[in-house]
Amino acid sequence: xxxxxxxxxxxxxxxxxxxxxxxxxxxxxxxxxxxxxxxxxxxxxxxxxxxxxxxxxxxxxxxxxxxxxxxxxxxxxxxxxxxxxxxxxxxxxxxxxxxxxxxxxxxxxxxxxxxxxxxxxxxxxxxxxxxxxx
Numbered sequence: 001x002x003x004x005x006x007x008x009x010x011x012x013x014x015x016x017x018x019x020x021x022x023x024x025x026x027x028x029x030x031x032x033x034x035x036x037x038x039x040x041x042x043x044x045x046x047x048x049x050x051x052x053x054x055x056x057x058x059x060x061x062x063x064x065x066x067x068x069x070x071x072x073x074x075x076x077x078x079x080x081x082x083x084x085x086x087x088x089x090x091x092x093x094x095x096x097x098x099x100x101x102x103x104x105x106x107x108x109x110x111x112x113x114x115x116x117x118x119x120x121x122x123x124x125x126x127x128x129x130x131x132x133x134x
Contacts, residue, residue, distance in 0.1 A: 006125055007060050014052045017117055018045045021110060029106070038099040040092065044107055047088070048114045051081060055118070074122055078115070085111055 003011075022045040029037040055077050062073045089107060093100035 004060055007056050010056045010121060011053065013117070013121065014049060014056075017113070018049045018052075021045060021113055025106060025110070029102075036099075036102045038096070038103055040096070040099075040103060041106065044103075044110050048110055051084075052114065052118065055081075059122075070126075078118075 022042070025045070026037070026041060029041060058077065059070060059073060062070050066073075085107070089104055092103050096103070
């Protein structure tokens, strides 16, 4: 299985974003708000990283086999990500109520950062595809 240039770029960008947000978030939680760091913090960047990797491969598969459905797939994946994220937040709040608020706030910041990044990347990809066709 070969990796397309778009997949390679996405994987590089999402890896850099994950490392940056993971380090900055960890530093903020440990140094700027001491006592608020929670043990499950590393799971947040891992969750978004794995979801991003899965989504880029699914989108590439769709691009090759059903390109007219890419926008619908992208929106469906965003909806699924929202549902999974809400479920994860609820489960965490029930299991670890003493750090639920900090976990939720941190998770929401990561969610928004990844949402902006993925939307920007997909927009640029679609724009470039339309320019290639002209």
